[in-house]
Amino acid sequence: MMIDFLNAIVALSNFVLIPAIAYGSQLALGALGVTLVYGVLRFSNFAHGDTMAFGTMTVILFTWWFQSMGISIHPLPTALLALPFGIAVTALLLLGTDRVVYRFYRKQKAQPVIYLIVSLGVMFILNGLVRFIIGPGDQRFADGERFIMKARDFKAMTGLKEGLAIKTSQSITLVTAIIVVIALFWFLNRTRTGKSMRAFSDNEDLALLSGINPERVVIYTWLIVAALATIAGTLYGLDKSFKPFTYFQLLLPIFAAAIVGGLGSPLGAIAGGFVIAFSEVMITYAWKKVLTYLMPDSLDPSGLVQLIATEYKFAISFVILVIVLLFRPTGLFRGKAL
Amino acid sequence: MIRVENLHKQFGGFRAVDGATLEIASGSITGLIGPNGAGKTTLFNVIAGVHSPSGGKVTLDGEDITGLPPHELFHKGVLRTFQIAHEYGSMSCRENLMMVPADQSGETLWNTWFGRKRIADEERALRAKADEVLEFLTIEHLADHKAGQVSGGQKKLLELGRTMMVDAKIVFLDEVGAGVNRTLLNTIGDAIIRLNKERGYTFVVIEHDMDFIGRLCDPVICMAEGKVLAEGTLSEIKANEQVIEAYLGTGLKNKQKEEA
Numbered sequence: 177m178m179i180d181f182l183n184a185i186v187a188l189s190n191f192v193l194i195p196a197i198a199y200g201s202q203l204a205l206g207a208l209g210v211t212l213v214y215g216v217l218r219f220s221n222f223a224h225g226d227t228m229a230f231g232t233m234t235v236i237l238f239t240w241w242f243q244s245m246g247i248s249i250h251p252l253p254t255a256l257l258a259l260p261f262g263i264a265v266t267a268l269l270l271l272g273t274d275r276v277v278y279r280f281y282r283k284q285k286a287q288p289v290i291y292l293i294v295s296l297g298v299m300f301i302l303n304g305l306v307r308f309i310i311g312p313g314d315q316r317f318a319d320g321e322r323f324i325m326k327a328r329d330f331k332a333m334t335g336l337k338e339g340l341a342i343k344t345s346q347s348i349t350l351v352t353a354i355i356v357v358i359a360l361f362w363f364l365n366r367t368r369t370g371k372s373m374r375a376f377s378d379n380e381d382l383a384l385l386s387g388i389n390p391e392r393v394v395i396y397t398w399l400i401v402a403a404l405a406t407i408a409g410t411l412y413g414l415d416k417s418f419k420p421f422t423y424f425q426l427l428l429p430i431f432a433a434a435i436v437g438g439l440g441s442p443l444g445a446i447a448g449g450f451v452i453a454f455s456e457v458m459i460t461y462a463w464k465k466v467l468t469y470l471m472p473d474s475l476d477p478s479g480l481v482q483l484i485a486t487e488y489k490f491a492i493s494f495v496i497l498v499i500v501l502l503f504r505p506t507g508l509f510r511g512k513a514l
Numbered sequence: 515m516i517r518v519e520n521l522h523k524q525f526g527g528f529r530a531v532d533g534a535t536l537e538i539a540s541g542s543i544t545g546l547i548g549p550n551g552a553g554k555t556t557l558f559n560v561i562a563g564v565h566s567p568s569g570g571k572v573t574l575d576g577e578d579i580t581g582l583p584p585h586e587l588f589h590k591g592v593l594r595t596f597q598i599a600h601e602y603g604s605m606s607c608r609e610n611l612m613m614v615p616a617d618q619s620g621e622t623l624w625n626t627w628f629g630r631k632r633i634a635d636e637e638r639a640l641r642a643k644a645d646e647v648l649e650f651l652t653i654e655h656l657a658d659h660k661a662g663q664v665s666g667g668q669k670k671l672l673e674l675g676r677t678m679m680v681d682a683k684i685v686f687l688d689e690v691g692a693g694v695n696r697t698l699l700n701t702i703g704d705a706i707i708r709l710n711k712e713r714g715y716t717f718v719v720i721e722h723d724m725d726f727i728g729r730l731c732d733p734v735i736c737m738a739e740g741k742v743l744a745e746g747t748l749s750e751i752k753a754n755e756q757v758i759e760a761y762l763g764t765g766l767k768n769k770q771k772e773e774a
């Protein structure tokens with residue numbers, strides 16, 4: 177009986193908790209980027225998914241280059257070494273886009289809906305650019321040790337029937353996400369630049385009249401967004417794989433996370449990321465195994481006990497989004513200003 | 515000295531400021547009065563760079579500052595407050611004041627990481643200054659309160675406090691007294707006079723309370739329908755035929771509107 181319970185917990189951790197924590201961290205980092213753009217520049221950046229794809233692509237290219245030169249940081253994936261370079265290139269891309277595209281509309285004080293359409297255009301361009309450079313196919317770039325703990329070792333160690341596997345990419349995701357979030361909050365709350373970003377986001381008119389240079393705030397915002405997008409994309413790619421179309425699809429859960437948490441609220445973006453990730457994983461998980469351990473034999477489920485097939489997982493973000501907005505239109509954390 | 519020459523501002527076809535010409539002498543506390551909708555706030559907004567003018571020219575000590583963006587005007591010492599108080603709601607009153615002086619060392623990424631000591635020194639000085647300003651305004655007890663949660667009148671004081679964080683040349687105050695009780699209004703009045711005397715600030719004050727205007731301002735400028743009607747001492751203004759008519763005129767118009 178006790179053993180059954182332990183097995184159930186291990187199975188739950190292995191198939192639900194650990195994957196959802198990793199996925200949630202990736203969504204949270206993605207949603208932070210969306211929420212920063214919304215908080216400071218006041219528009220919904222539909223190009224964010226493809227910015228993540230572009231960032232990841234540059235990281236992959238640098239990774240391949242390092243690999244070809246025999247540079248590695250085994251047992252960690254080479255991609256971590258390539259990350260700063262990917263961020264730098266992505267930052268240049270975003271600053272360039274801002275210079276060429278967004279600044280024009282900022283000068284005109286364009287409506288948010290116009291920005292939104294413009295960001296759709298940027299999205300298509302980035303989308304094409306990424307496919308042109310690296311191709312539309314699947315790319316695997318994870319090297320180094322694949323597992324921190326293998327299911328087989330866990331079974332041998334504990335004698336349980338169920339195994340617990342922890343992938344390196346999952347732990348790297350969690351650790352990186354924690355470091356990034358701490359650094360971001362420190363930056364926003366403790367540094368002068370971060371405070372001027374918050375001030376600008378809170379009350380643009382007042383910020384301008386206190387001598388805060390809006391162009392500078394915008395530049396810093398894009399720099400941070402580049403870092404967040406590249407890190408989120410790379411972590412996701414390490415954990416799953418890199419395919420441009422998947423990143424475009426990620427836009428939905430990421431926006432759902434940002435909106436559920438409250439657009440413009442960094443804390444909300446993080447909470448939203450985990451809400452969406454856990455719902456998605458739990459609703460598409462086949463609970464048969466866990467229930468079999470927990471229920472008396474006579475009540476063992478016959479079907480898979482899967483609420484929704486994995487193919488429909490994107491619908492889940494959408495449903496949660498609608499439910500939250502119905503009951504709390506401002507999102508969990510009352511967004512708007514950083 | 516600020517000179518405004520033949521300034522125009524149109525919203526669509528509507529002329530909110532319609533050829534205003536006026537001069538603000540350095541060291542003065544100039545009152546700006548006029549019925550609602552006269553274009554006073556719009557005039558401020560155009561001078562302060564919030565709106566670009568449809569025509570005309572603004573000069574500061576002979577330098578053309580027409581249409582400069584607000585943050586550049588700020589660096590030239592041209593500051594303003596808002597008719598409806600603005601604040602950073604999620605920051606404390608002290609932090610609100612500490613946001614003001616721009617171009618602090620902490621604003622470059624380099625210093626954020628490598629100039630910690632310089633930033634710390636600067637912040638300490640800034641904090642002391644903010645506390646000094648809060649005390650001057652008799653709201654030192656609000657230092658750690660969230661600015662979004664203090665009263666409307668206290669927010670107005672905070673607006674004034676913001677202008678004290680730097681060495682301003684000229685400060686435009688838009689309806690400092692609106693929604694402020696008598697005692698607080700007197701505190702604001704005292705602060706304005708002291709700043710004018712001790713630090714040489716020039717003020718332009720929009721206010722509907724004539725006692726307040728009378729106590730502080732000389733000269734007083736009266737606007738109506740986007741134009742400057744008259745300039746002089748308050749008693750001269752009060753005796754001016756055109757001014758009386760302008761105030762009466764809107765009175766009549768409002769009555770007609772109510773009846774319609």
Ligand SMILES: Nc1ncnc2c1ncn2[C@@H]1O[C@H](COP(=O)(O)OP(=O)(O)O)[C@@H](O)[C@H]1O
Binds near residue numbers: 548549554
């Ligand atoms: N942004 C704007 N868009 C359109 N009309 C405006 C705008 N700002 C002010 N106005 C109009 O300009 C006129 C003058 O307004 P305002 O300058 O606020 O007057 P005052 O401050 O003297 O009461 C009003 O009729 C107002 O409706």
Ligand SMILES: [Mg+2]
Binds near residue numbers: 554555597
């Ligand atoms: Mg007004």
